[in-house]
Amino acid sequence: KQEVTQIPAALSVPEGENLVLNCSFTDSAIYNLQWFRQDPGKGLTSLLLIQSSQREQTSGRLNASLDKSSGRSTLYIAASQPGDSATYLCAVKEFFNDMRFGAGTRLTVKP
Amino acid sequence: DGGITQSPKYLFRKEGQNVTLSCEQNLNHDAMYWYRQDPGQGLRLIYYSQIVNDFQKGDIAEGYSVSREKKESFPLTVTSAQKNPTAFYLCASSISGGEAKNIQYFGAGTRLSVL
Numbered sequence: 001k002q003e004v005t006q007i008p009a010a011l012s013v014p015e016g017e018n019l020v021l022n023c024s025f026t027d028s029a030i031y032n033l034q035w036f037r038q039d040p041g042k043g044l045t046s047l048l049l050i051q052s053s054q055r056e057q058t059s060g061r062l063n064a065s066l067d068k069s070s071g072r073s074t075l076y077i078a079a080s081q082p083g084d085s086a087t088y089l090c091a092v093k094e095f096f097n098d099m100r101f102g103a104g105t106r107l108t109v110k111p
Numbered sequence: 112d113g114g115i116t117q118s119p120k121y122l123f124r125k126e127g128q129n130v131t132l133s134c135e136q137n138l139n140h141d142a143m144y145w146y147r148q149d150p151g152q153g154l155r156l157i158y159y160s161q162i163v164n165d166f167q168k169g170d171i172a173e174g175y176s177v178s179r180e181k182k183e184s185f186p187l188t189v190t191s192a193q194k195n196p197t198a199f200y201l202c203a204s205s206i207s208g209g210e211a212k213n214i215q216y217f218g219a220g221t222r223l224s225v226l
Contacts, residue, residue, distance in 0.1 A: 046215075
């Protein structure tokens with residue numbers, strides 16, 4: 001059964017710092033991997049979707065990479081801002097199964 | 112404007128009571144999903160529906176029931192058989208078919224607590 005792990009569970013950085021969030025998964029036979037943002041008490045907002053054939057996706061200050069063979073994905077946030085403070089979740093989609101979510105990394109960017 | 116609406120935002124359940132969480136979407140999506148989120152855990156799938164009048168159990172369906180009588184609506188009932196219902200419940204929808212079906216759009220959630 002696919003397991004998705006996100007480390008660390010929480011991260012606090014000063015404003016302006018570049019940072020990396022990590023996501024690992026146990027079964028490399030995935031269809032795609034998706035990064036979401038969740039603000040406290042809110043739903044999920046999709047940030048980036050990487051298909052299994054892709055290595056990375058970029059959107060503004062965000063860059064997500066995918067290494068299927070090692071079962072890892074990273075979300076790189078450049079020049080972090082206090083508005084980036086939120087919980088970031090990764091989820092993998094397998095071919096015949098539903099999405100499997102990690103527990104998330106709670107990011108705090110201090111002004 | 113288009114989107115997914117969940118109501119109520121907060122819900123309280125008494126012992127032995129059934130409660131129903133509403134999820135409505137006007138995105139013309141075929142597929143809809145219900146997830147449960149507990150602190151420190153990832154989202155877990157309760158039920159999903161790929162088309163009207165059809166739905167499938169997810170990983171943690173016990174103590175829950177759903178219906179899909181209309182394309183726009185996918186209500187979730189938390190029954191008295193669910194002994195630990197306190198959680199944040201998220202509804203999502205997606206277009207079925209092709210790559211687009213893998214992009215799920217989420218509602219704002221309903222927080223359920225037990226009195």
